[in-house]
Amino acid sequence: MMDIKRVISTIEKNYITNNLKKGERIDGRGLWDYRPFCIKTDTISSAEGSADVTLGDTRIITGVKYDIGEPFPDLPNEGVCTIMAELLPLASPLFERGPPDEESIELARVVDRGIRHADCVQTQKLCIKEEKAVYILFVDMYVINHGGNMIDCGGVSALAALISSRIPKGEWVDEVPRWTGKYLNGKELINELPLAITFGKIDDIIFLDPSLPEELVSDGRITLSVTEKEITSIQKSGIATFTIEEIKMLGEKALEIAKNLREELNIWQYVKNST
Amino acid sequence: MTLLIQDEYPKKLLRDDGLRLDGRGLTDLRPIKMEVNVIKNADGSAYIEWGNNKIFASVYGPREVHPHHLAKPDKGILRVFYRMATYSVFERKRPAPGRREKEISMIISECLEPVLFLELYPGTSFEIFIEVIDADGGTRCASTTVAALALADAGIPMRSLVTSCAVGKVDGQLITDLSGIEDKAGDSDMPCAITWFNNEISLLQFDGKMNQEEMTKSLDMLKDALEKIYHMQLDALKSKYIQIQEGIQQ
Numbered sequence: 001m002m003d004i005k006r007v008i009s010t011i012e013k014n015y016i017t018n019n020l021k022k023g024e025r026i027d028g029r030g031l032w033d034y035r036p037f038c039i040k041t042d043t044i045s046s047a048e049g050s051a052d053v054t055l056g057d058t059r060i061i062t063g064v065k066y067d068i069g070e071p072f073p074d075l076p077n078e079g080v081c082t083i084m085a086e087l088l089p090l091a092s093p094l095f096e097r098g099p100p101d102e103e104s105i106e107l108a109r110v111v112d113r114g115i116r117h118a119d120c121v122q123t124q125k126l127c128i129k130e131e132k133a134v135y136i137l138f139v140d141m142y143v144i145n146h147g148g149n150m151i152d153c154g155g156v157s158a159l160a161a162l163i164s165s166r167i168p169k170g171e172w173v174d175e176v177p178r179w180t181g182k183y184l185n186g187k188e189l190i191n192e193l194p195l196a197i198t199f200g201k202i203d204d205i206i207f208l209d210p211s212l213p214e215e216l217v218s219d220g221r222i223t224l225s226v227t228e229k230e231i232t233s234i235q236k237s238g239i240a241t242f243t244i245e246e247i248k249m250l251g252e253k254a255l256e257i258a259k260n261l262r263e264e265l266n267i268w269q270y271v272k273n274s275t
Numbered sequence: 276m277t278l279l280i281q282d283e284y285p286k287k288l289l290r291d292d293g294l295r296l297d298g299r300g301l302t303d304l305r306p307i308k309m310e311v312n313v314i315k316n317a318d319g320s321a322y323i324e325w326g327n328n329k330i331f332a333s334v335y336g337p338r339e340v341h342p343h344h345l346a347k348p349d350k351g352i353l354r355v356f357y358r359m360a361t362y363s364v365f366e367r368k369r370p371a372p373g374r375r376e377k378e379i380s381m382i383i384s385e386c387l388e389p390v391l392f393l394e395l396y397p398g399t400s401f402e403i404f405i406e407v408i409d410a411d412g413g414t415r416c417a418s419t420t421v422a423a424l425a426l427a428d429a430g431i432p433m434r435s436l437v438t439s440c441a442v443g444k445v446d447g448q449l450i451t452d453l454s455g456i457e458d459k460a461g462d463s464d465m466p467c468a469i470t471w472f473n474n475e476i477s478l479l480q481f482d483g484k485m486n487q488e489e490m491t492k493s494l495d496m497l498k499d500a501l502e503k504i505y506h507m508q509l510d511a512l513k514s515k516y517i518q519i520q521e522g523i524q525q
Contacts, residue, residue: 145314
């Protein structure tokens, strides 16, 4: 594996590109293969829900916390789910300290949009009393090691953390929210499972799940978040350009890949009981 | 924050049978698990589970100082960044580092610096990033212990390891290794760290009340606890090389 540098040598770039042209990748995968996913949930005892997900060398630990606040005036009976990402400087020499930079905001926003535009988080179930009290869920993703394609890893990590959550269930008594003694679990909180599927592009070659060396030499990438039947968000980033035909092809490809991945990961197995 | 379940502390921290709420005896440590080389991108890294505390540490360096004006022409600098994840505590923490995190970063940095040969690395910096992803009392001790492991894992020359643990007092009894509840509701708390090359205390804070006799006794209890944890650190470092050796033999 090559060292992590901001600038990649021509010889390394050529090595990766020439292999891709032959349909081969430096880690032995095919063009449309993911690196192995590994999911562990319920790893953080202080969080209401948590997931430790690795995709190859990329590792993201996500925790879910809640607060109770007033709803937005235009959505009086809906709770709020916010997604944040931290690219910890401990995870890569490429990450710097300080307030969130473009890359971490993009990661959080792409994962957020994929989830928001699907029928995923059931915000109406996050209401305790109309116009008075709703849940605000905080889904915070922490990157522990950066091995490329943080978006797909983060998407699975956020989803697994939400599905394995147990949020204390509230009722409205004497003008204040009170705990009923039960919990909202993943079954009640989540419906559809949107997955973010990211493709890299070097010259005119497109491939799934770029690893860090591939990401560093590629011209750009495109992420499609898809549910079972629909595309819920797309993000093209980097200086790569895509033809209309390529985008059509990737839409179809993403739905097919997500279907297989959804079956393979079986994220519903992480639901916890509500009592 | 408005939460449905409140973080309440019991009135008594010792049970009728004299044991602590989690079933430990007065001088027992919580279960500790350490591992090195857990973050591939870092020059050195380590992970510790100490009771419910879960902490990662990674080390980068010697590398160029950024911002440049912090560089010293006669020696390297050590910078420690202790941070807590938003979800590591009962009430969600704000993402930006607070005063507490900055203070702890400083005392850990000053505690570790005596074991390094910074004079051999003029104009460079060593950075230790510590991320607490789950917290339950004693995170500064666990962080110091795991940071020393990460430095050793990075192969940075050290005079010795550094080991840290807390002693304190609850319900009038001296105890070793305070848990989260014991720390918040107890009478006193004294986190300490030792640098083994000179057997001296390199981190010391104290909050609460103790008389002279109790102070003497708690420092003796501390010595025993630190010895135990030191051996766990050595085992964690060795196990990395045992794994490599076994890999080659296969």
